Amino acid sequence: MLKVSKPGSADFLSGGGEMGALTxxxxxxxxxxxxxxxxxxxxxxxxxxxxxxxxxxxxWWGPELIQFYNDAYRQTMGPERHPSALGQRGRDCWxxxxxxxxxxxxxxxxxGGATWHEKQLVPVxxxxxxxxxxxxxxYSPIDEDDGIGGVxxxxxxxxxxxxxxxxxxxxxxELARVxxxxxxxxLEVDLRxxxxxxxxxEYLLIHGLPPDAANExxxxxVQRVHPEDREAAEQKFRDAIASDVREYSVQYRIIRPSxxxxxxxxVKSTIERDGNGTATRLVGAHSDVTEQVVADQALRQSEERYxxxxxxxxxxxxxxxxxxxxxxxxRDRIWNVSQDLLLVSDRDGVWRTxxxxxxxxxxxxxxxxxxRTSEWLEHPDDGGTTRKxxxxxxxxxxxxxxxxxxxxxxxxxxxxxxxGVSDKDHNYAVARDVTADKVAAERLKDTEEALLQAQKxxxxxxxxxxxxxxxxxxxxxxxxxxxxxxxxxxxxxTDNVARYINxxxxxxxxxxxxxxxxLAFARRQPLIPKSVDSNALVVSLEDLLRRTIGETIDLxxxxxxxxxxxxxxxxxxxxxxxxxxxxxxxAMPDGGRLVIATSNARLDSASAxxxxxxxxxxxxxxxxxxxxxxxxxxxxxxxDPFFTTKPIGQGxxxxxxxxxxxxxxxxxxxxxxxxxxxxxxxKLYLPRHHGDIDPGQASAVRAAEHAATGETVLVxxxxxxxxxxxxxMLGEQGYRTLEAVDGPSGLKILRxxxxxxxxxxxxxxxxxxxxxxxxxxxxxxxxxxxxFITGYAESVVIADGFLQPGMEMITKPFDLDNLSRRIRxxxxx
Numbered sequence: 001m002l003k004v005s006k007p008g009s010a011d012f013l014s015g016g017g018e019m020g021a022l023t024x025x026x027x028x029x030x031x032x033x034x035x036x037x038x039x040x041x042x043x044x045x046x047x048x049x050x051x052x053x054x055x056x057x058x059x060w061w062g063p064e065l066i067q068f069y070n071d072a073y074r075q076t077m078g079p080e081r082h083p084s085a086l087g088q089r090g091r092d093c094w095x096x097x098x099x100x101x102x103x104x105x106x107x108x109x110x111x112g113g114a115t116w117h118e119k120q121l122v123p124v125x126x127x128x129x130x131x132x133x134x135x136x137x138x139y140s141p142i143d144e145d146d147g148i149g150g151v152x153x154x155x156x157x158x159x160x161x162x163x164x165x166x167x168x169x170x171x172x173x174e175l176a177r178v179x180x181x182x183x184x185x186x187l188e189v190d191l192r193x194x195x196x197x198x199x200x201x202e203y204l205l206i207h208g209l210p211p212d213a214a215n216e217x218x219x220x221x222v223q224r225v226h227p228e229d230r231e232a233a234e235q236k237f238r239d240a241i242a243s244d245v246r247e248y249s250v251q252y253r254i255i256r257p258s259x260x261x262x263x264x265x266x267v268k269s270t271i272e273r274d275g276n277g278t279a280t281r282l283v284g285a286h287s288d289v290t291e292q293v294v295a296d297q298a299l300r301q302s303e304e305r306y307x308x309x310x311x312x313x314x315x316x317x318x319x320x321x322x323x324x325x326x327x328x329x330x331r332d333r334i335w336n337v338s339q340d341l342l343l344v345s346d347r348d349g350v351w352r353t354x355x356x357x358x359x360x361x362x363x364x365x366x367x368x369x370x371x372r373t374s375e376w377l378e379h380p381d382d383g384g385t386t387r388k389x390x391x392x393x394x395x396x397x398x399x400x401x402x403x404x405x406x407x408x409x410x411x412x413x414x415x416x417x418x419x420g421v422s423d424k425d426h427n428y429a430v431a432r433d434v435t436a437d438k439v440a441a442e443r444l445k446d447t448e449e450a451l452l453q454a455q456k457x458x459x460x461x462x463x464x465x466x467x468x469x470x471x472x473x474x475x476x477x478x479x480x481x482x483x484x485x486x487x488x489x490x491x492x493x494t495d496n497v498a499r500y501i502n503x504x505x506x507x508x509x510x511x512x513x514x515x516x517x518x519l520a521f522a523r524r525q526p527l528i529p530k531s532v533d534s535n536a537l538v539v540s541l542e543d544l545l546r547r548t549i550g551e552t553i554d555l556x557x558x559x560x561x562x563x564x565x566x567x568x569x570x571x572x573x574x575x576x577x578x579x580x581x582x583x584x585x586x587a588m589p590d591g592g593r594l595v596i597a598t599s600n601a602r603l604d605s606a607s608a609x610x611x612x613x614x615x616x617x618x619x620x621x622x623x624x625x626x627x628x629x630x631x632x633x634x635x636x637x638x639x640d641p642f643f644t645t646k647p648i649g650q651g652x653x654x655x656x657x658x659x660x661x662x663x664x665x666x667x668x669x670x671x672x673x674x675x676x677x678x679x680x681x682x683k684l685y686l687p688r689h690h691g692d693i694d695p696g697q698a699s700a701v702r703a704a705e706h707a708a709t710g711e712t713v714l715v716x717x718x719x720x721x722x723x724x725x726x727x728x729m730l731g732e733q734g735y736r737t738l739e740a741v742d743g744p745s746g747l748k749i750l751r752x753x754x755x756x757x758x759x760x761x762x763x764x765x766x767x768x769x770x771x772x773x774x775x776x777x778x779x780x781x782x783x784x785x786x787x788f789i790t791g792y793a794e795s796v797v798i799a800d801g802f803l804q805p806g807m808e809m810i811t812k813p814f815d816l817d818n819l820s821r822r823i824r825x826x827x828x829x
Contacts, residue, residue, distance in 0.1 A: 012036075012044040016051030017071040022083055023051065031087050032064050042144050046152055056157070059142070060105060061150035065090030076133075076157050078126030097122050104139055108151045114140045119162055134162040185286040187269070189218075191241060191279045197221070206265070206288045208256030226253035226262060241279045246271050248282070251289070264293040341416065341431040349373045349390040349427070361433050363409030379405035379413050386418070390429075393422045403434070478504045478511075508813065528809060529567045529666070533693045534598055534619055534686075535559040537570055538577065545581050545596075552591030553584075560599045566619050567689035568666040576659040580623040580682055583656070587627025587680060595624045601685065613669045617688040624681040630674045638672055659684070711827050712736040712754070716746035716761040716773065717789070722812075726760065729816050730823070743768025750777045756784065758827050763790040774807070785826050789814075 013024045013036060028035055039047075043061055047068050050057040056073040060066070067088050074082055085093050094101060100122055104115050118136045125131070137155030141148045185203025197216060204213060207224065225233050229252040240248040248269040256263050269284030335342060335355045344353040354369050362377075374386040385404040393400050400420045405413040415438045420429040482504055485497055538557055546555055577596070584594050601620045603613055630638070639660040656672075659682075663670040667687050674680035713735050717723035723739060730737050738754065740746035743765050750756065750773075759777060763770040774786045783806070791812035803809060810822055 012048045013051070019069060019071050019074055019086070020051045022086055023047070023068065026087050028087065031066060032062060033066055033087075040144050040149060042142055042149055046142050046150070050152075056155050058153035058155065059150055060090045060153070061142070065105065065151075067093060073155070078124075078128075080125055080128075097124060105151055108139045108141050109148050111141075111148055114138060119158055132159075133157060134159045183287060187282075187284040187286060189282040189284075191271075191281060203286055206263075206286055207254060208258030208261075208263075224254050224257065226255055229253050240271065241282075244273070244277050246273065248284075251293075263288055264290045339432075341433070343429045343431065345373075345390065345427045345429070347394040347422075347425065347427065349387060349394070352426070361408075361414060362406060374406070377406045379407070381405075389418065389420065390427055393420050393427050396422075478508055511813075528569050528571075528803070530570055531565050531689050531691045531693050532568055532570050532573065533563075534566060534573070534621060535563050537573060538596055538598060538621065541574060541577060544578070545594075548578065549581055549585040549594060553588055554593045556593065556595045558595060558597035560597070562600075563598050564600055564617065564619050564688040565691065565693050566686040567691070568668075568686055569662075572662045572666075573686075576662055576684065577621070577623065579656070579659060584623060584625035584627060584680070587625055587629070592626040592679075594626075595622075597622045597624070600688075613685060618668065618685045619688060621684045621686075622681055623684075624679065626679040629676045629678050629680055631676055635672050635674045639670075710734070710736055711757040712738060713758045713760060713823065713827075714738040714740065714746065714749060714756050716740045716743065716759070716765065716770070718742055718762060718765055722762075722789075725816070726819070729820060733820060735823075742766060743770070743773040746773055747776055750784075751780060756781070758823060759784055759786045760823070761786065761788060763788050771802070785829075787822060787826060 013020060016023065033039060033043075036044075043059075046059055046061075050059055050068060050070045053070060054072055056076060057070050058073050059068040061068070067085055067090055069077075069085065077085065081093060090105070091098055091102070100120075104117070107113070107115060116138045119134050120137070122133055122135050123130055124133050126133075134157070135155055136158045137153055140152045140154070142150040142152050144150070183202065183206065185206045186200035187203055188198045190197075197218065199207075199209075199213070199216070201211070203209075204211060209216070213220075222230060222234050233250060233252040236250050237248070248267070248271055250267045252265060252267075253262055254265055255261075266287050266289040267284055269282050271279050272281040272283070274280050338355055338357055341357045341361055342355040343351060343358075345351050350373055351370050354366055356366075358369055359365055364377075374390070375384065378384060378386055382404050385402060386406075389400045389402050389404075401418065403415060403417050406416055407413055414433055415435045416431040417434045418429055418431050420427060422428065485501065485504075488494065488497055538559065542555070542557060549555060581594065581596075588594075599620045599622075601618045602616075603618060604615050639656050660670050663684055663686070668685045670685070671683045672680065673683075713730055715723055715726050715730070715737060716739075717726065718741055720741075723741070727737050727739055738749055738756070740749055744767070746759075746761065747768070750759070759774065761770040761773055765773065770788055770790075774788075777784055777786070786807045788803075788807065788809040789812060790809060808822065808826060810819060
């Protein structure tokens with residue numbers, strides 16, 4: 001009959017050892033649970049079970065997770081928690097591990113079912129230090145009425161087992177490493193099941209077997225043994241198994257399957273036996289002793305030879321003097337006829353013996369060479385290489401190899417390639433005259449350079465042909481239009497004259513654009529570098545780009561935050577981006593997607609993609625499309641001048657070469673990555689600039705009209721037609737003009753007392769160039785304003801400090817209206 005405790009009775013707390021006594025003595029009236037007599041039956045039952053079991057157990061009860069535990073669990077706790085943990089709230093007691101156990105408890109309390117955790121790492125503080133403790137435990141629900149009243153924990157501290165298992169794994173790994181280092185292969189044979197084998201990886205390596213042969217059969221081993229050793233090796237194995245021996249050793253040859261090579265194998269094994277002496281298991285170690293066996297065989301053969309030699313010693317003694325003399329003559333013959341330069345020196349590098357080859361090679365006699373160091377013969381530019389190497393040889397008793405130059409008696413020098421060794425008392429060296437090899441290598445280098453120059457000239461020829469073709473087309477348009485215009489004027493007709501002028505101007509402007517592209521490709525275009533905010537520049541182009549590429553192509557601009565500034569010509573950068581957008585549009589005839597992105601790039605060293613860039617910080621502007629792409633062959637030629645895949649008349653082939661020239665002239669680089677059918681990505685790298693960003697030019701608003709009131713402009717230009725056009729334009733606008741054909745004549749006017757408000761000078765004047773003229777002019781007129789005209793600036797403009805305050809530049813060919821505005825702006829500024 002089931003005995004039920006009466007309500008209010010605390011009999012269920014009887015027994016339980018130390019924890020039973022502590023539980024009975026605890027003041028539960030201050031706890032959310034109240035006196036034990038009022039506890040629910042399910043809690044009473046669980047507490048009684050926990051207190052009276054020898055297995056570590058624990059209880060959390062109620063919403064506050066009030067704690068109970070038994071003597072077995074108490075052994076796992078330190079003084080930090082016992083006995084204060086009894087009746088304590090779970091979260092307060094186990095705050096340091098609550099992130100681990102809290103969710104598991106919540107799962108059980110919320111009706112999610114029991115949990116099981118095996119070898120769970122739960123770090124706890126015991127006896128003043130944090131211990132890494134591994135537990136295997138389960139959390140089980142304790143029912144109460146229609147819900148879950150608490151959690152029953154059955155646990156075990158398995159730290160020792162985990163640590164022992166880890167130590168075992170480490171020992172096994174260490175054993176495997178030892179086997180690998182010592183090249184010892186492990187073997188285990190289960191003799192109870194018909195020679196069932198298990199082999200280690202090193203065993204497989206020694207025997208030349210694949211990884212899947214770890215469990216090969218006994219017969220497969222027998223077949224691997226060399227035919228001459230096979231029968232004896234197997235019989236010795238079977239005899240050892242059948243006898244009562246416990247140690248088994250043997251040597252035999254195998255034919256290694258991996259390469260067919262014959263190898264000697266040494267086997268040392270232990271045979272384990274049961275109580276009846278029957279062999280149950282064999283554990284063995286295999287090692288490859290081929291080199292040792294071969295050495296032993298060689299030693300035995302050598303001993304045999306020495307034995308025979310000893311037998312012949314009496315006979316040899318009789319003729320020893322004669323044989324020594326013959327050997328000496330043989331050594332002397334080798335010493336004398338050798339083409340190599342042989343040398344013996346003492347440890348201080350003083351030459352003691354040389355062979356005749358020294359005299360044949362350098363002309364110096366033996367007496368002139370001996371009892372001296374090499375210092376007097378060495379080339380002064382070699383920095384005493386030979387002496388230093390001989391010193392190193394003396395200090396370390398090692399081998400050295402080096403090259404140096406020695407003076408011939410006729411004053412010339414010979415290249416010598418040295419090999420030297422040393423012993424306790426002397427240095428021994430062999431030198432070989434490699435002068436002819438050096439000359440041949442230099443000739444080969446010259447030949448390669450000549451070939452490269454020929455290839456360059458061929459490229460120049462192709463470039464010249466392309467330029468001539470395009471300029472002939474453009475000149476035909478200009479000359480033809482002017483010819484028709486002259487014919488009409490001679491006839492007294494003015495109809496269609498404007499059309500002919502527009503046609504000639506169109507061809508002339510196309511020629512000017514072609515010239516700028518050629519200069520960009522040659523990296524000779526005059527650039528006006530400024531500190532540029534590339535993000536702002538790209539965003540400002542968005543409307544123009546959208547109109548250019550059309551509605552069928554989606555444009556995305558991805559501007560990086562905190563993009564660095566760069567120093568370049570913003571107009572050329574805009575032109576480069578517009579060219580790339582047009583190329584992308586042409587590559588997507590059916591529409592697609594164009595992405596222009598900016599980013600910062602740090603390059604530690606030159607890479608395969610950017611070999612021309614030195615390490616440093618750059619900004620990168622990438623233009624990526626989803627177009628037809630191009631093959632590797634086409635991409636490799638994409639930057640070549642006049643190379644284009646577009647139909648005749650639809651492209652000059654200078655767009656990408658212009659971009660390449662602009663990037664290189666700006667100390668940057670451009671790369672292209674393309675795959676047929678996968679689109680193209682062009683990346684433009686420009687160096688980071690740490691200066692302040694230029695606020696930019698004002699929008700293209702015409703400078704305020706300036707009514708010329710007699711300002712004087714000096715024009716220095718060696719080309720008469722250009723000079724005449726400029727002077728006529730200035731005269732029509734009311735300026736006083738002075739002219740000079742070169743730098744010295746211009747300087748003479750500047751040093752006179754004449755009023756000069758502006759100097760307009762060509763940069764590329766003969767003799768004294770325009771910049772030199774400007775520098776000398778400012779010595780006497782420091783506030784003089786100067787406008788440079790250039791068509792070929794040798795990249796000097798991009799150099800820091802070329803354009804000083806009060807200086808500007810305009811490039812040929814220029815529009816006269818543009819020139820007029822620039823002059824007005826400078827004179828009135």
